[in-house]
Amino acid sequence: MHRKYFSTLALALAALAAGNALATEASGPKTRAQVLTELAQAQRSGDIVAYGESGKKLNELYPSQYPAKPAVQGKTRAQVLTELVEAQRSGDIVAYGESGKKLNELYPSQYPAKPAVQDHTRAQVLAELAQAKRSGEYERNNHSHN
Known part of the structure; x- marks a missing residue:
């Protein structure tokens, strides 16, 4: 049992270290304390990939040994x-x-017709038209279709 536990622990640490090295978060790299906290939580919840080729997490292989995940509330x-x-x-x-x-x-x-979706207001369309005229884009597009 100890061999399996240490193998799992080593694999988890390697995965966390690799994930930490590859992660590019806006808040910056994680501290050692944050990584250890995440590891402890993953160990408690069994959210660690088991050693072997199954690719399943420990909480999937041994669900009775870990707390149940909260059920997602569906529609009534x-x-x-x-x-x-x-x-x-x-x-x-x-x-x-x-x-x-x-x-x-x-x-x-x-069946009733679906309501038309208005994605631009009249003011927005007029502003876009004025901008196209100022930039000369309206004239180019208008002549290319004739």
Whole structure:
């Protein structure tokens, strides 16, 4: 058991050292204390790759020996049903068959039109037009299409 533990510890330290050497964080390199704190946390949680070829972490191989990871809260039944009703109403459901298209793409007249997305205001468009005219880009583009 000691041999396995020390092999795992050596592998973890090597991985942390390599990761630390390759990491380029805006806050700068990690201190020795930070690395040791991360190592201790990884050992407690089993978030260290096990020695061998499996590539699995210790908490994946031996889940009963480590604390369970907190479950991610999913959607409630009511939220899922609300989304389903909205998707059915808008035709935003993939049609049966091999086309891969949604019902509102196959039968657009049977579903409400999707609202147009406005990505620029009128003022922004006019400002861009004025800038293009000042830079001469508007004239070049306008003549190239005629």
